[in-house]
Amino acid sequence: MAWVVHKFGGTSVADADCFRRVAQLVAARAGDNLAVVVSAMRGVTDQLLGLVERAAQGVALGAEIEELRTRYLGTVIELLPAPSAAVLREQFEKDIESIESVLKALSLVRSASHRSRDLVSGFGEIWSARLLTALLQSMASVRVPVQFVNARDILIIDSGEMGPIVVWDESRRRCRQIIGEKFSGIAVITGFIASSREGLPSTLGRNGSDYSASIFGALLDAAEVEIWTDVDGVMSGDPRRVPEAKVIGAMSYNEAMELAYFGAKVIHPQTMAPAVAQNIPLRIRNTFNPDHPGTTITAAAPARETIVKGVSAIDGVAVINLEGAGMIGVPGTADRLFGALREAAVSVMLISQGSSEHSICFAVREDAADTARRVVERAFAVELEQGQVQRVEVTHDCAILAVVGDGMAGLPGSAGRFFRTLGNAGINVRAIAQGASERNISAVIAGKDMTRGLRAVHSSFYLSAKTVSIGIIGPGSVGSVLIEQIAAASERLRSQFNLDLRVRGIASSRKMCLGPSRIDLAGWRKELERGEPADIERFVEHVQTDYLPHTVLIDCTASQDVANRYAGWLERGIHVITPNKRAHSGPAAYYHELKRIARSGNTHFLYEATVGAGLPVINTLKDLVVTGDDIERISGIFSGTLAYLFNVFDGTQPFSEIVREARARGYTEPDPRDDLSGMDVARKAVILAREAGLDIELDQLDVESLVPEKLAKASVDEFLERLADFDAPMAERVARARAEHKVLRYVADVDVRGRSARVRLDTFGADHPFANISLTDNIVQFVTRRYSANPLIVRGPGAGPDVTAAGIFADLLRLCSMLSGNED
Ligand code: ADP
Ligand code: ASP
Ligand code: MG
Secondary structure, eight states: OOOEEEEEOGGGGSSHHHHHHHHHHHHHTOSSSEEEEEOOSTTHHHHHHHHHHHHHTTOOOHHHHHHHHHHHHHHHHHHSOHHHHHHHHHHHHHHHHHHHHHHHHHHHHTOOOHHHHHHHHTHHHHHHHHHHHHHHHTOTTOOSOEEEEOGGGTOBEEEETTEEEEOHHHHHHHHHHHTOTTOOSEEEEESSEEEOTTSOEEEOOTTTHHHHHHHHHHHTTOSEEEEEESSSSOBSSOTTTOTTOOBOSEEEHHHHHHHHHTTOTTSOGGGHHHHHHHTOOEEEEETTOTTSOOEEEESSOOOOSOSOOEEEEEEEEEEEEEEOGGGTTOTTHHHHHHHHHHHTTOOEEEEEEOTTOSEEEEEEEGGGHHHHHHHHHHHTHHHHHHTSSOEEEEEEEEEEEEEEOGGGTTOTTHHHHHHHHHHHTTOOOOEEEEOTTSSEEEEEEEGGGHHHHHHHHHHHHHSOTTEEEEEEEOOSHHHHHHHHHHHHHHHHHHHHHOOEEEEEEEEOSSEEEEOSSOOOGGGHHHHHHHSEEOOHHHHHHHHSOTTSSEEEEEEOSOOHHHHTTHHHHHHTTOEEEOOOOHHHHSOHHHHHHHHHHHHHHTOOEEOGGGSSTTSSOHHHHHHHHHTTOOEEEEEEEOOHHHHHHHHHOSSSSOHHHHHHHHHHTTOSOSSTHHHHTSHHHHHHHHHHHHHTTOOOOGGGSEEOOOSOGGGTTSOHHHHHHHGGGGHHHHHHHHHHHHHTTEEEEEEEEEETTTTEEEEEEEEEETTSGGGSOOTTEEEEEEEESSSSSSOEEEEEEOOSHHHHHHHHHHHHHHHHHHHHHHHO
């Protein structure tokens, strides 16, 4: 039976519970030819290296050693029966003695060699492996032999410039000798550590246990190597930095290699080589969620799910730029430069040279920056002096951001998208490199921009273009229905249209709730109740997050204060949707300002629901305008309340009574004068006038108010009571109309040609469209050059939370389709 290697990282063996979990996972797979490679308990390698550094500075380390002892022996005692715990304790104390003697020597000479570092830092793996061995041996469910294997007895390495080089022949020979061909049961092997040819302690470098696992996979001709860690697999970005990262189901060795090289800590870059050589599949899995299938890494390029598999970044990078006209066309400059760096053992992470050869730019680790500068200055001393090379410039605190994916090869546009995204996020690119394999594009940016850059690039390649972060302001009657509508439709929108609508903030005038990823809309009222005091600045800050591609704020208030903020939002790249008429019917200058900002910033400003609720009034008008029609006149009934009042008012019942009844049924505003004054209708008329190209201010409208002047200042109750005093003139108007076989209708009339607009109570013949509407309908009639003898009419329910919310929702979906259109 072929071997299978399982590797458990430091996070998987952090404490007693973790060891138990690992032991269970191993026990469930117990059988022959099972190799288990373990890391040191989380943090132990760091602690051991810390001891070495501090001993070399002469610091006394009793307390720190005691800390290691308490943690390890505490875990041992918790997990093992007393007799085997005693054995492990004895072994541990012996190791501590050796460590202490090394530390003592270091503190005498006040320096630490890499050998002493290798020796001391390797104990963490030895302790873990011994503990896991004893734990498995103590388990009744493990019926096969369990053997502890010190990798230093098998794994022989040379140290090379680019890291350790495995001496395969010797290692294979020893592997056969120690593990043996007829091995049965479980071998628990120390990760990370190895020996030099001379038999001295060595290591595979930080995070090297992954590499150990694949080396042992190769030595044992394993069928598979499974690397168990604390995430579900290799993700499309470091989950601590990119909250939207997703698990990559399958990837190629090359992709994994590039991602790891550019900072994806989940797997060590060198892990791939032995696996590639023997075509051993690697799997990354989660110890804490073992049912998840994880990531499979193989040679075969998996089907292209996405162009880019992942993004990763390394910070702590310095960029060195060598500039000078003297380098143009001179052969061997690069060779001289990199030869000198090589001799000084400075490893170069990225190189970029313009085809003009005027400058060469390369990136190194921050801690090598000074050496690199010195080496380069020395190598080009003559040229610097003679002015053929002008300067050697070092830029500190940089980061390298890389996108990786086999799918980018031969597919135009990925580099364009990468740099466009960085540009849109306001991130300056200092240097660029793209491997000839086209599998990786990397950019050097300022270190402070790293997380923002990662998120922006990740979302542009990985998220649906239609992922939208939504903030809803004003969850009143319309706003709350909108939330319910979005909740009810979201699953369908996601599955049918790949549309991910995330309501991430809801704010009332008093409170707000913010969801990191999204608010669970099923319980939004409770969330809001439990929420924090409203703070609109913070609200906007939260909703517009840099890891989601698009932000929209939906203003369902009638507030002037909120409307005044639209300009700022649009300027920040936030789309605005609103049924609030304030911004459009206020000063024309503000209206034009908003339109200008939206146009220049490529943001969208949608307000269909300001007129006729959900009826397609604004969009119909926009279509007429953009297709080149001339609007001559727009008229109609723009208020559901006033439509109702005059539908009912035929003279049989006094007008005041109808108003009182309508109010009781909730058809009017709490103060009916808000409807009767005609100002709401006038605002809508202004909006339509402006949309048709007629610049008009609200106070230029001729508005007939139905509120008797004497009652303008009265309280609501007083108004309702005394309105009856004014029934007579109304009764007279309706009687006169009836005598002419006409009806009364409260209408707006925008004469675009004549550049005027008015709002008034007028009479219409029984066959006029305005005379024939049902209860609270709105009706809008467009007379245009194309629709002249027979005007275009939009008619239907024009008030009520359901249809208004639906109008806003339609704007939201319209926005989404515009956005995805812009993306690709
Ligand atoms: P282990 O102790 O198991 O070796 P590490 O801490 O070395 O675990 O690596 C796992 C961690 O790598 C994850 O917890 C995650 O934070 C980080 N990481 C960075 N980039 C990625 C990525 N692209 N995918 C998954 N994890 C990543
Ligand atoms: N324990 C070692 C380290 O911390 C190796 C590993 O965990 O992979 O670097
Ligand atoms: Mg690791």
